[in-house]
Amino acid sequence: MTDDERALSAALHDMAEHGPSGSPPISRLLSRGRRRRHTRSAFACAIGVTGAGVLAALASAGPGAGTSADTASGAHGATTRPGPVALSLAAERTDAGPFHFSLTSKTPEPGGKAGEPPRTGTSEGAFDPSTLHGYTRAVGGGVSAQSIRIGDTCYSQPTPGAPWLRFTCSTSASGTSLASLTQDPANALKQLEAAGRATYAGRTGSGSGEVDTWKFTFSRNAQGSAGAGTIQIGYTVTGTATVGVADGHIAAIDYTVTTAPSPMIAHSVTDVSITFSDYGAPVRVSAPADSIGVKSP
Amino acid sequence: MTDTEYAAFVAANWDRYLRLAYLLTGSEHAAEELLQDCLVKLYSRWRRVAATGDPNAYVRRMLANGNVSRWRRSRREHLVDVMPEAAGTAAGAGAGGAAAGRQETWPGEREHAVELRRALMRLPAGQRAVAVLRHFEDLSEKQVAEVLGCSVGTVKSQNAKALAGLRHHLSEYIDEARSLT
Numbered sequence: 194m195t196d197d198e199r200a201l202s203a204a205l206h207d208m209a210e211h212g213p214s215g216s217p218p219i220s221r222l223l224s225r226g227r228r229r230r231h232t233r234s235a236f237a238c239a240i241g242v243t244g245a246g247v248l249a250a251l252a253s254a255g256p257g258a259g260t261s262a263d264t265a266s267g268a269h270g271a272t273t274r275p276g277p278v279a280l281s282l283a284a285e286r287t288d289a290g291p292f293h294f295s296l297t298s299k300t301p302e303p304g305g306k307a308g309e310p311p312r313t314g315t316s317e318g319a320f321d322p323s324t325l326h327g328y329t330r331a332v333g334g335g336v337s338a339q340s341i342r343i344g345d346t347c348y349s350q351p352t353p354g355a356p357w358l359r360f361t362c363s364t365s366a367s368g369t370s371l372a373s374l375t376q377d378p379a380n381a382l383k384q385l386e387a388a389g390r391a392t393y394a395g396r397t398g399s400g401s402g403e404v405d406t407w408k409f410t411f412s413r414n415a416q417g418s419a420g421a422g423t424i425q426i427g428y429t430v431t432g433t434a435t436v437g438v439a440d441g442h443i444a445a446i447d448y449t450v451t452t453a454p455s456p457m458i459a460h461s462v463t464d465v466s467i468t469f470s471d472y473g474a475p476v477r478v479s480a481p482a483d484s485i486g487v488k489s490p
Numbered sequence: 491m492t493d494t495e496y497a498a499f500v501a502a503n504w505d506r507y508l509r510l511a512y513l514l515t516g517s518e519h520a521a522e523e524l525l526q527d528c529l530v531k532l533y534s535r536w537r538r539v540a541a542t543g544d545p546n547a548y549v550r551r552m553l554a555n556g557n558v559s560r561w562r563r564s565r566r567e568h569l570v571d572v573m574p575e576a577a578g579t580a581a582g583a584g585a586g587g588a589a590a591g592r593q594e595t596w597p598g599e600r601e602h603a604v605e606l607r608r609a610l611m612r613l614p615a616g617q618r619a620v621a622v623l624r625h626f627e628d629l630s631e632k633q634v635a636e637v638l639g640c641s642v643g644t645v646k647s648q649n650a651k652a653l654a655g656l657r658h659h660l661s662e663y664i665d666e667a668r669s670l671t
Contacts, residue, residue, distance in 0.1 A: 202625040202626065213512055354639045
């Protein structure tokens with residue numbers, strides 16, 4: 194340590210010594226913390242269950258479900274072009290091999306006022322359903338976290354530089370979490386019953402960029418955790434899913450979640466966009482060198 | 491039980507982190523606001539953070555990164571030489587300090603403290619965080635790198651730049667402080 198550094202250290206300690214002090218507002222912190230925890234739980238539940246609900250909606254749009262505009266009008270039979278790719282088939286194909294994805298969500302700031310810009314969060318990841326290897330990296334919206342899955346073992350790093358936490362991957366949440374939408378869509382389809390209707394909106398693009406678009410909308414009530422208790426969350430989902438005509442894989446899912454106001458959560462609108470890509474590309478992950486074992490969250 | 495542990499942690503560390511936040515923000519009001527925001531976030535993640543066995547590292551990281559984010563959102567700090575409360579503290583050092591039960595350690599220290607605060611606030615938030623974590627929290631370069639999520643090389647260069655900046659803005663104060671060590 195140089196003389197300058199020693200002098201700076203002494204000066205900082207002196208400045209801090211004469212800085213602010215006082216009693217911590219523990220009651221206020223606990224109160225704000227509980228509200229924040231409830232809000233986070235409610236949003237996580239709303240978005241997560243919504244994700245699963247979207248897949249359930251997609252399942253319901255399989256052969257014989259939903260209404261194809263082409264089929265309904267009879268136009269399909271008058272052309273040699275193949276009919277729309279069923280969403281349930283696309284979801285199964287998506288789950289048949291490794292895939293990569295990126296996700297963007299725009300959610301209201303917890304406790305934010307009307308008119309304030311939403312918090313934008315982005316994440317990217319990959320998953321191989323055959324090996325249960327995958328990862329996600331979330332950045333933005335005040336969040337910077339990573340997670341890795343290797344078989345039934347999950348690793349999580351809440352913030353950069355923080356110790357990695359190791360725990361057994363939750364199985365109970367697999368069908369109702371947002372992760373299930375990106376990590377195991379077929380399983381989510383199996384676990385959830387059909388939650389809505391989807392209608393075929395047409396085909397756009399050309400060549401390898403040609404996609405079928407499905408629109409869906411449904412309303413549900415979900416139960417979310419709030420501290421030691423549970424809360425009911427009502428929400429409506431509207432969105433679109435696009436399926437690549439050439440490969441039959443889901444290309445993207447965009448949806449908006451509108452939650453109904455309740456005692457625990459204000460009316461809010463959340464936009465989520467998920468883009469799937471690089472089907473078949475290997476997913477390589479390795480366990481963190483050091484990790485701390487904890488109970489499953 | 492979790493609330494009790496959290497409350498005990500906050501009670502034991504409030505002053506320490508309030509002062510750290512004060513050095514990072516340069517303002518008593520902003521320091522308390524930043525610390526409260528961080529502790530509210532800590533509450534919502536308490537179970538996980540406590541499981542790591544080192545909530546202090548988490549709080550340090552949130553304070554440092556939170557202040558950098560705050561600084562990026564509003565660079566008005568650069569336009570303000572001395573916070574109003576700082577000016578007030580300097581002007582009323584004798585009576586104010588005595589009334590608060592604080593003891594002066596050398597004549598004119600309040601003026602120097604204002605100079606130091608002003609010099610710190612002229613540093614970019616990243617350099618300020620490195621300087622404060624390194625020389626107030628007495629963290630090693632590796633520990634600072636872990637807190638800020640950057641390389642040790644970055645910490646070294648940011649520390650050197652911070653020292654150069656402070657030396658430039660604060661040469662008179664540094665000389666006097668050096669004579670006291």
